[in-house]
Amino acid sequence: MGYLLDGAWHDGAEFAGANGEFRRKASSFRNWVTADGAPGPTGEGGFRAEAGRYHLYVSLACPWAHRALIMRRRKGLEEIVGLSVVHWHMAENGWTFEEGPGVIPDMINHARYLREVYLAADRNYTGRVTVPVLWDKERGTIVNNESSEVIRMFDSAFDQAGAETGTTYPEALRGEIDRVNARVYDTVNNGVYKAGFATRQSVYDAEVARLFESLDWLEARLEGKDYLVGDQLTEADIRLYTTLVRFDPVYHGHFKCNIRRIVDYPNLWRYLKALYALHGFGDTTDLVHIKRHYYTSHRAINPTGIVPVGPDIDYS
Numbered sequence: 538m539g540y541l542l543d544g545a546w547h548d549g550a551e552f553a554g555a556n557g558e559f560r561r562k563a564s565s566f567r568n569w570v571t572a573d574g575a576p577g578p579t580g581e582g583g584f585r586a587e588a589g590r591y592h593l594y595v596s597l598a599c600p601w602a603h604r605a606l607i608m609r610r611r612k613g614l615e616e617i618v619g620l621s622v623v624h625w626h627m628a629e630n631g632w633t634f635e636e637g638p639g640v641i642p643d644m645i646n647h648a649r650y651l652r653e654v655y656l657a658a659d660r661n662y663t664g665r666v667t668v669p670v671l672w673d674k675e676r677g678t679i680v681n682n683e684s685s686e687v688i689r690m691f692d693s694a695f696d697q698a699g700a701e702t703g704t705t706y707p708e709a710l711r712g713e714i715d716r717v718n719a720r721v722y723d724t725v726n727n728g729v730y731k732a733g734f735a736t737r738q739s740v741y742d743a744e745v746a747r748l749f750e751s752l753d754w755l756e757a758r759l760e761g762k763d764y765l766v767g768d769q770l771t772e773a774d775i776r777l778y779t780t781l782v783r784f785d786p787v788y789h790g791h792f793k794c795n796i797r798r799i800v801d802y803p804n805l806w807r808y809l810k811a812l813y814a815l816h817g818f819g820d821t822t823d824l825v826h827i828k829r830h831y832y833t834s835h836r837a838i839n840p841t842g843i844v845p846v847g848p849d850i851d852y853s
């Protein structure tokens with residue numbers, strides 16, 4: 538755990554704000570790969586979608602990076618966008634490429650620590666060194682390190698560069714997808730972190746209450762339905778999936794989100810199992826990296842680093 542300040546690495550975590558709440562800092566590289574290289578919604582242009590030009594850095598443990606991994610597989614981008622996978626253990630040096638099962642070393646920047654990739658893009662970088670990272674081999678820089686934007690690029694920018702067609706962000710459903718995403722992001726995807734890293738009882742109590750209100754709302758929403766928005770798989774499902782699949786194995790115990798488990802919700806459990814079975818979902822879910830990462834990396838909330846054996850869950 539640590540961060541870069543003017544290009545220098547500092548060990549230590551500043552999770553809590555003054556009131557004991559967890560604050561997630563905004564991502565800092567916000568350019569977009571587009572079909573023709575025109576600027577996207579933010580940042581500068583010059584990042585045209587091309588096979589072989591871009592490289593994705595992920596952790597298999599991280600729910601934000603997992604979104605990008607699902608989209609990369611589902612859009613048939615595995616031959617088009619390269620991949621490196623960090624080691625699950627994030628300690629005093631942040632994410633590393635230490636050898637281990639499932640780790641894919643960095644053959645692009647030959648980094649030992651992920652921070653070297655950030656420094657290759659900006660040698661005076663200040664901020665957290667997070668995954669996912671989308672790297673441009675041609676310009677030698679980070680295009681974007683915000684997962685919600687990386688999945689939008691993967692969804693459409695590469696369609697003429699050899700990707701599978703089909704979108705998870707169809708025009709007619711965008712308003713509804715955005716509304717669902719907003720609540721799910723704040724109270725579920727990030728909600729589990731806000732509960733887990735709270736350092737005051739009242740903050741934890743409030744965040745857990747908000748999280749379970751949203752899970753109850755999702756449970757009702759999925760009654761008689763296979764997907765969150767419309768009757769097709771959308772980005773909203775991908776964004777919810779990566780939190781749901783980590784919930785019972787990690788967030789329920791490690792982050793103390795334990796009013797109910799996902800298996801206790803008939804609709805959410807049916808929905809989670811159905812998504813798990815789809816191409817790109819279960820086959821990108823690595824419960825070994827997931828459990829080891831959380832339980833061994835967050836020593837402030839699990840000082841022994843012991844990884845629990847259970848729960849015994851069969852997602853298939």
Ligand SMILES: N[C@@H](CCC(=O)N[C@@H](CS)C(=O)NCC(=O)O)C(=O)O
Pocket residue numbers: 538539563564596598599600601602631665666667668669682683684685
């Ligand atoms: N807003 C970012 C968040 C990414 C993020 O926080 N990733 C975590 C792993 S789950 C990370 O790399 N944390 C390292 C750190 O904060 O030092 C996104 O969605 O892409």
